[in-house]
Structures are given as structure tokens and as C-alpha cells.
Amino acid sequence: xxxxxxxxxxxxxxxxxxxxxxxxxxxxxxxxxxxxxxxxxxxxxxxxxxxxxxxxxxxxxxxxxxxxxxxxxxxxxxxxxxxxxxxxxxxxxxxxxxxxxxxxxxxxxxxxxxxxxxxxxxxxxxxxxxx
Amino acid sequence: xxxxxxxxxxxxxxxxxxxxxxxxxxxxxxxxxxxxxxxxxxxxxxxxxxxxxxxxxxxxxxxxxxxxxxxxxxxxxxxxxxxxxxxxxxxxxxxxxxxxxxxxxxxxxxxxxxxxxxxxxxxxxxxxxxx
Amino acid sequence: xxxxxxxxxxxxxxxxxxxxxxxxxxxxxxxxxxxxxxxxxxxxxxxxxxxxxxxxxxxxxxxxxxxxxxxxxxxxxxxxxxxxxxxxxxxxxxxxxxxxxxxxxxxxxxxxxxxxxxxxxxxxxxxxxxx
Amino acid sequence: xxxxxxxxxxxxxxxxxxxxxxxxxxxxxxxxxxxxxxxxxxxxxxxxxxxxxxxxxxxxxxxxxxxxxxxxxxxxxxxxxxxxxxxxxxxxxxxxxxxxxxxxxxxxxxxxxxxxxxxxxxxxxxxxxxx
DNA sequence: GTGGTCTAGACCACC
DNA sequence: GTGGTCTAGACCACG
Numbered sequence: 001x002x003x004x005x006x007x008x009x010x011x012x013x014x015x016x017x018x019x020x021x022x023x024x025x026x027x028x029x030x031x032x033x034x035x036x037x038x039x040x041x042x043x044x045x046x047x048x049x050x051x052x053x054x055x056x057x058x059x060x061x062x063x064x065x066x067x068x069x070x071x072x073x074x075x076x077x078x079x080x081x082x083x084x085x086x087x088x089x090x091x092x093x094x095x096x097x098x099x100x101x102x103x104x105x106x107x108x109x110x111x112x113x114x115x116x117x118x119x120x121x122x123x124x125x126x127x128x129x130x131x
Numbered sequence: 132x133x134x135x136x137x138x139x140x141x142x143x144x145x146x147x148x149x150x151x152x153x154x155x156x157x158x159x160x161x162x163x164x165x166x167x168x169x170x171x172x173x174x175x176x177x178x179x180x181x182x183x184x185x186x187x188x189x190x191x192x193x194x195x196x197x198x199x200x201x202x203x204x205x206x207x208x209x210x211x212x213x214x215x216x217x218x219x220x221x222x223x224x225x226x227x228x229x230x231x232x233x234x235x236x237x238x239x240x241x242x243x244x245x246x247x248x249x250x251x252x253x254x255x256x257x258x259x260x261x262x
Numbered sequence: 263x264x265x266x267x268x269x270x271x272x273x274x275x276x277x278x279x280x281x282x283x284x285x286x287x288x289x290x291x292x293x294x295x296x297x298x299x300x301x302x303x304x305x306x307x308x309x310x311x312x313x314x315x316x317x318x319x320x321x322x323x324x325x326x327x328x329x330x331x332x333x334x335x336x337x338x339x340x341x342x343x344x345x346x347x348x349x350x351x352x353x354x355x356x357x358x359x360x361x362x363x364x365x366x367x368x369x370x371x372x373x374x375x376x377x378x379x380x381x382x383x384x385x386x387x388x389x390x391x392x393x
Numbered sequence: 394x395x396x397x398x399x400x401x402x403x404x405x406x407x408x409x410x411x412x413x414x415x416x417x418x419x420x421x422x423x424x425x426x427x428x429x430x431x432x433x434x435x436x437x438x439x440x441x442x443x444x445x446x447x448x449x450x451x452x453x454x455x456x457x458x459x460x461x462x463x464x465x466x467x468x469x470x471x472x473x474x475x476x477x478x479x480x481x482x483x484x485x486x487x488x489x490x491x492x493x494x495x496x497x498x499x500x501x502x503x504x505x506x507x508x509x510x511x512x513x514x515x516x517x518x519x520x521x522x523x524x
Numbered sequence: 525g526t527g528g529t530c531t532a533g534a535c536c537a538c539c
Numbered sequence: 540g541t542g543g544t545c546t547a548g549a550c551c552a553c554g
Contacts (some may be wrong), residue, residue: 007331007332007334008329008330008331008332008337012332012537012538012539013332013333013538013539014538014539023236023237026237026238027238048539049333049538049539051538051539052538052539055538055539088237089247091233092230092233092234092237092239092247093247093250093251095230095233096230096234096247096248096251097251097254099223099226099227099230100251100252102222102223102226103223103227105154106154106157106219106222106223107154107157107158108223110252113252114252116220116223116224116227117227117248119224120224120227120228120231121231121241121244121245123228143543143544143545144544144545145544145545169525169526169527170526170527170528171525171526171527179545179546180545180546180547181546181547182545182546182547182548183544183545183546185527185528185529186544186545188527189527189528193324198401199401199526199527199528200400200401200526200527201400201401201405201406201526201527201552201553201554202406202442202525202526202527202552202553202554203400203525203526203527203553203554204525204526204527205526205527206401274528274529274530275529275530276529276530285498285499285500288499288500289500300540300541300542301541301542301543302540302541302542310530310531311530311531311532312531312532313530313531313532313533314529314530314531316542316543316544317529317530319542320542320543330541330542330543331539331541331542332537332538332539332541332542333537333538333539333540333541333542334538334539334540334541334542335540335541335542336541336542350499351509353495353499354492354495354496354499354501354509355509355512355513357492357495358492358496358509358510358513359513359516361485361488361489361492362513362514364484364485364488365485365489367416368416368419368481368485369419369420370485372514375514376514378482378485378486378489379489379510381486382486382489382490382493383493383503383506383507385490405552405553405554406553406554407553407554441554442553442554444553444554445553445554448553448554
């Protein structure tokens with residue numbers, strides 16, 4: 001699998017997995033009906049605790065993104081693609097909203113905020129695809 | 132004092148204090164040489180434990196924003212105004228930059244991102260940014 | 263662990279820990295990537311409160327010397343070895359510089375100062391490795 | 394009086410006064426039999442609490458450096474000059490000894506220590522007379 | 525009165 | 540098991 005885990009960062013590992021699986025489905029990297037790696041295998045590959053992978057998969061099941069196939073494992077559920085794209089949008093938008101709130105709390109004017117956004121968007125274009 | 136603490140949110144109380152003191156200095160609400168509220172007094176007003184306030188003040192001291200005046204209290208250190216203004220900008224800008232990066236990872240085009248920002252800025256004026 | 267705390271002295275316990283961890287890394291006794299003793303374990307060994315250890319570790323983290331590995335513990339951050347060696351040198355040199363300044367303020371001549379240093383260095387040599 | 398107090402520093406104010414009076418006597422700036430400024434006057438001049446001045450004078454009395462002259466105030470006691478010079482030496486030497494101890498604890502070799510001292514002594518020659 | 529340190533014990537999220 | 544946060548209460552030095 002092409003996931004990357006940052007154990008030292010502040011984002012919980014299980015959230016990183018949930019996020020990356022979700023995004024992979026949204027991108028079409030994982031297709032409906034496809035089997036995701038087994039808990040043990042993924043845990044081995046990412047060098048993390050199987051419990052953590054299990055927890056992520058459980059959450060993805062709760063969200064209806066993954067579903068169990070008896071005797072086989074977990075597969076991407078029907079309708080997940082659309083759902084994941086929508087979820088991805090929401091995630092990003094909520095984050096923007098959060099940051100925007102912070103900015104407003106800081107006594108920055110709408111104009112100052114817009115300027116900052118423009119500056120940031122112009123700047124950070126060619127970064128590493130990761131992190 | 133004019134600080135407001137959200138005990139329910141996920142942001143640690145001590146960080147909220149650090150943030151608000153920093154911003155107060157950046158805004159000029161607290162001026163260089165002025166004494167900040169005493170640990171005990173602020174703790175009383177915010178209805179939190181003095182240790183928590185002390186922790187915030189200690190961090191601000193480590194950052195060079197506050198300095199102790201023995202037996203009197205803590206005062207805003209010289210040069211803090213500029214430092215706090217810069218810190219405030221960096222805090223916000225870094226957060227924006229982070230989110231922007233996430234957005235780009237999600238295969239969103241620059242235009243889609245801009246549209247989202249516009250929508251959020253128009254919308255979320257008096258909303259809770261919570262997820 | 264090989265740490266020694268002097269609870270009676272005027273140096274705060276948490277600073278002693280910070281210092282000893284820093285020096286341990288500088289000496290290579292603690293290597294990059296290695297986990298430091300857990301908060302609770304070290305507290306038990308030194309017979310002090312876990313909060314005190316936590317405070318030391320938090321400071322070392324703020325300095326970038328340690329970093330948390332979620333659910334595992336705290337490890338020596340990359341680049342810490344060099345940083346700690348440099349910090350150790352600075353700590354000592356600054357202290358010397360301070361004392362030297364005091365000596366000069368006291369109208370002592372350079373020669374008198376040198377003589378004093380020689381005397382002190384000759385004296386306190388083969389004491390117990392401790393203290 | 395020509396004393397200088399640093400209220401923000403880590404050295405207690407009362408100690409700064411004791412030290413400066415002691416050194417003034419050692420230097421001959423204050424002579425045996427001379428009256429030191431009254432508690433109130435010195436407190437006013439240094440913009441500090443009279444209690445603090447009183448505490449310093451009390452300590453100097455305890456050390457036999459100052460003595461009360463009924464109806465007049467406090468004067469430099471007989472024999473103080475020599476005593477203060479000796480005390481000054483001790484103060485400096487003890488500080489050196491302390492720092493040296495720290496240096497040895499840091500696993501620095503005698504040679505490294507000597508080199509550091511030489512470097513520091515060569516460097517810091519033309520500094521401000523104060524602090 | 526002030527801040528600084530330390531202890532004791534609790535709860536949380538994460539692995 | 541791990542660290543992170545917070546509370547409660549104590550003691551100290553300083554002014």
C-alpha cells in the first residue's frame with residue numbers, strides 16, 4: 001500500500017489511516033468492490049500496531065465506507081466513491097472554516113485575511129506531495 | 132480581564148491563555164512594561180486552577196514575552212509588541228498554509244479551492260468552526 | 263537509569279533532569295531515536311512525582327531535544343546530539359563568562375584572577391566523582 | 394548613591410544591595426565610620442520597597458559590616474574594609490568553584506576546561522562595567 | 525501580596 | 540502501557 005504514517009506528528013495514526021483510505025477512494029486509487037489490505041498486512045507494512053489499523057477499519061465500516069465480506073476481508077462499499085469525495089470536501093472546508101475563525105479572532109480584518117490567503121496560495125505551490 | 136476560555140473545546144486551556152495574552156499584546160491591549168493579571172487573580176476570574184495560569188505564563192516567559200519582576204508579578208517584556216504581532220501573523224499564516232496543502236493533496240484544483248474559500252468566508256461569519 | 267537528583271540543593275529538580283538528559287545525549291549515552299525512560303518509570307526510580315518528570319520532558323520537547331511517539335513514549339529527536347553538545351558548551355561557557363565578569367567588577371587584576379583559577383582548579387580535583 | 398538594581402533579573406534585590414555595599418566598602422568607596430544612606434532615602438533612590446533595603450541592612454549588620462549609631466543611623470563598622478575585601482574574594486572564589494564543578498560534571502576534561510577559560514578571558518575584556 | 529516548585533491524584537486519547 | 544492536561548493544595552523566597 002502507498003500509505004505514509006507519521007508517528008511523531010500530532011495527528012493520531014488511526015486518523016491518518018482513515019484519511020488516507022478515504023482520499024484513496026475519492027481519487028479512485030481504491031475502487032468499489034476492491035479489497036483493502038488485511039489488518040495484519042497493513043500493520044506490518046506501516047510498522048504500527050494492528051490494533052490501530054483495526055480501529056481505523058472499524059471507523060471506516062461505521063461510516064459505511066468499508067464492508068466485510070465473510071471469509072475474504074474488507075472491501076470498498078458501493079457508493080463509497082461519491083461519499084468519500086463529499087467527505088473529503090467537507091473535511092477541507094471545515095478546516096478552512098476553523099482557520100478562518102481563528103484569523104477573525106485575531107482581530108485581523110477581512111482584507112488582511114484575503115491578502116494573507118492570496119500570499120499563501122501564490123507561495124506554496126511546488127511543495128512535496130506528502131505531509 | 133477580557134479573556135475568554137472555552138473549557139469544552141479540544142484546545143488546552145493553557146494554550147488559549149497563551150494565545151489570548153499574545154494577541155492582547157499584539158493589539159496593544161497589553162502594553163510593554165505593564166503587569167499582567169496575577170496568577171491567582173486570573174485563575175479566580177477564569178474559574179480555573181492557578182497552576183494552569185502559571186503554566187501559560189511560564190511558557191510566555193520562555194518565549195520572552197513576559198518577564199518576572201520579583202515580588203511584584205509578571206510584566207510585558209520590552210520588544211514583545213513586535214514579537215507578538217509577528218507571532219500572530221505566523222500562527223495564522225502557517226495554519227492557512229497547512230490547510231491549503233491538504234486541499235492540494237486532495238486533487239482539488241486552484242479554482243475549486245478559491246471557490247471554497249469564497250464560500251466559507253461569505254458563510255461562516257457567525258458560525259462555530261467545529262467539526 | 264543513571265540519573266541522580268539532589269533534592270536538597272537549590273537547583274530545581276526538573277532542571278536537574280533536563281540537564282542530565284541533555285548531557286546524556288551529548289555524551290552519546292542516549293542516542294538519537296532511542297526512547298527515554300517513561301515518565302512514570304523515571305519518577306518511580308528517582309522517587310519523585312511524575313508531574314515533575316513530565317515537566318522536564320515537556321521542556322526538552324519544547325527545545326526540540328525530545329519528540330513524542332504517540333502511544334510509545336518520548337524519543338531523542340534527530341539532530342539532538344549535536345544540539346545538546348553545543349548547548350552543554352554554551353551552558354558552561356556562559357557561566358564562566360558570568361563569573362569572570364563579576365571578578366573583574368571586583369577590581370581584581372587579570373593576574374589575581376588567573377591565580378585564583380589555578381588555585382581552585384588544583385584544589386577541587388580528586389574529589390568524589392559525585393557532588 | 395551609585396547603586397544599580399535590576400528588578401527583573403534572577404538575583405534577589407536585597408542580595409544585590411548587600412553585594413554592592415560590601416564591594417563599595419572593599420573598594421574604599423565607603424569608608425569606615427561613614428554613614429550609609431537611610432533606609433527610606435535609599436529605597437526612594439532605587440525605587441524599591443523600604444522593607445527590602447531594611448532587610449539588606451539587617452544582614453549587613455548581622456555580618457558585622459554595619460553598626461547602628463543611636464540617633465544617627467548606620468555606619469560602616471571598624472574592620473569592615475578588610476572583612477569586605479576578604480568576603481569579596483570568597484564570593485568570587487566560591488562562584489568559580491561552583492562553575493568548575495559543573496564543568497567537571499559535564500564530562501569535560503581539564504584541558505577542555507582550561508581552553509574554555511582562556512577563550513573566555515581573552516574575549517570578554519571590554520564589556521560594560523555593570524551587570 | 526507575588527511567582528516558583530513540587531506532590532498527589534484524576535481523566536483523557538492513543539497504541 | 541504511553542504522554543498530556545487539569546485540579547487541589549502545600550511550601551518556599553521575595554517584596
